[in-house]
Amino acid sequence: MRINLHVHTAFSFDCWMSLEAVMRAVQWNNKVDAIAVLDHSEIEGALRLSEVAPFPVIAGEEVLTEAGEIGGVLP
Numbered sequence: 001m002r003i004n005l006h007v008h009t010a011f012s013f014d015c016w017m018s019l020e021a022v023m024r025a026v027q028w029n030n031k032v033d034a035i036a037v038l039d040h041s042e043i044e045g046a047l048r049l050s051e052v053a054p055f056p057v058i059a060g061e062e063v064l065t066e067a068g069e070i071g072g073v074l075p
Contacts, residue, residue: 011045
């Protein structure tokens, strides 16, 4: 299985792609089987996308720490 482990959505301050646009991009690119959505300090986009996407979505969040940004996912 091929997974893109760092995708942002419009729920992140640095991305303009709607959930629908992310879905279309993943479906168009037949080299990716699943994605991990790690928006900055926000998990809502990942949770919403995981409810409607026809492919696996790993829900997570990119969190700012004193040492830099860390990506974490839900169990």
